[in-house]
Amino acid sequence: MSHKAHIPIGPYHPLQEEPEFYKLVVDGEKVVDVDVRIGWNHRGIEKISESKSFDQSIFIVERICGICSSSHPITCVQALEDLGGIKVPERALYIRSIVQELERLHSHMLWLGLAGHFIGYNTVFMWGWKYREPICDIMETVTGNRQNYAMLKVGGVRRDIEKEHVSYILTRLDEFTRHLDMLRGVVLDDPVLHARLKGVGILTKDEAIDYAALGPTARASGVDIDVRRDHPYAAYDRVKWNVITETAGDVFAKTVVRILEMYESVGIIRQCLDRLPNGEIDSNPKDILPGEGIGQAEAPRGECFHYIKSDGTNSPVRHKVRAPTYMNFPTFRHTVVGQTVSDATIILAAIDPCYCCTERMLIVDRKDKELFGVQELIRMSQDKTKSIKESMGF
């Protein structure tokens, strides 16, 4: 009987200290099993929401996750608008799309940087995050803050995009696209990355459907779903754009999907700015009537889903929040079994887990003997890239 050892995988951000996220059961170099226990980040948001007013709930859900900072508010206000049949002015719909797509750009670029760090391409990490700054600047100019935008309200948006901002946004987008072209070449044409990421952590289409995977994780496995097209909201049915899918289902396919989605996002923002109609940005609804409402939006990681039940008072009776990583995370168990330990961090990073949306993970096992810590695992991943590079003569 071969020796089974247990390896903890640490936190998502290499610089965070949170032990006991995952413990993989390994047999030699191969991962044999993985278990799940989360709770380090559980803040009881659904219960807090029941004691706040509807307006306050939007600020709370914004802080579910820092990266999907406009996805949860959009979903929440859409659930309330669905509940009460509240109409939103056209200009507000376009502004919502613009904010959503800007968030998608900053999130995918952030992911690209972190994935680069995990596999040892630290330059990609530094440059990816540096070239993400124009997007944060646009956000600060338009919304007033780099991260928590506070742009959404029931029936519209809180702030308008001024005329003088439009040319500023377009200039910074041009700058962003140039850098994106450069990073795309670096990442997609690199033979070492092909060798490192292709065939790693494959999620088949059938499994993606059975786990109800979402977002780029599902689209990289050939599942053609995107809330922006299937359940249209904001201004997505008024502009032309493509849903990016790949069929391989491995980490490389997920990278390709995210990079190409960034180009689509730039296109959507340009079209929205071009067609931005004049008019009100807020329909000023007064009451939320009793009833139930469901909201959906496509966050950078997949579909966000909120269900709100109201009894006519000013607070929700029930506010159910479901973030995309909640459905994507269980696929990690399927994709990492049978792979080597040095690939575990990049396979996990490929689903772009948003811990705060999901809560952290602890994988408990029978024995608790620690073999490696998180820094070790990241270093193993980086070492593997180095050895592939050397074997290819670079």
Next chain:
Amino acid sequence: MGFREKILTRSLYVFHVSSGSCNNCDIELLDCLTPRYDLERFGIVLVGSVKHADALLCTGSTNRMCVPRIKLLYEQMPKPGFVIAWGACGSSRGLFKDSYNTGAPLDEIIPVDLYIPGCPPKPEAVIGGIKKLVEKINTTR
């Protein structure tokens, strides 16, 4: 402040712990290390182990599961050391003070030397905050 504290301010080794945050503050912290803000030019470096740290940087709203760990990390940090409470959640648990899964505020668990409020604090606020900490240490007898 003694001689040892003053020496530390020349190059602060920081250990980051998150006790249940929305990751916004953590992203802004990583942002401080990237080329635009580049905290490393001030000698501030993020370390992988608390035993090498001069300062403990805490984000997050003190989740119940994390409270014993924060205490342990503070005890393991070699003294003299500083504690920086980062963000609204680090300072006072922010929006999450009424949650069933949130413990006491950070400054009731470990002594805090610097509060950097904000949700999240901008990198400029962070640089300003660290500068204030350095001044406080250097001017206190």
Next chain:
Amino acid sequence: MTIDEILQKLQERFGSNILKVYKKNDKRAYVDIYPKDIVEFTKYIFKDLGLRFNIASAVDDFDALEILYHFADDASGYVISLRALIKEREDPHIDTITTVTKSAWWIEREIHELFGIHFDGNKDLRPLLLPDDWPQGVYPLRKNFVVPKRDSRKS
């Protein structure tokens, strides 16, 4: 398949086992069913008709506990929610749907620890979110659980 077509198919297939149908608009419909039929409905909607499982959300209605199972049809753009009302608040039970789809793996654990509903047939109902030292039998999302106010003068 439009929302009317799926409601008609459900009516034809399950007939008297459907308690109530509320079609809100072309994108939202709520179907009330008996808790004992949830696996049959899920098999039909998920496996036969191919809808995607969104999530399950439990609600504390004071006199009963209800679970809503939300399914999305991405091809046609609507969400259908099955409502199962569980009257026994002291010892609520319902069959697990993890035999039909793996995507319910986590949500059943979460509902079990936050509401106290037991999913028969699910052998893995360990806590997912709450700390290990959380008291047994205390379900935070039930309405009778009030978050204790902390006096910040005491530590």
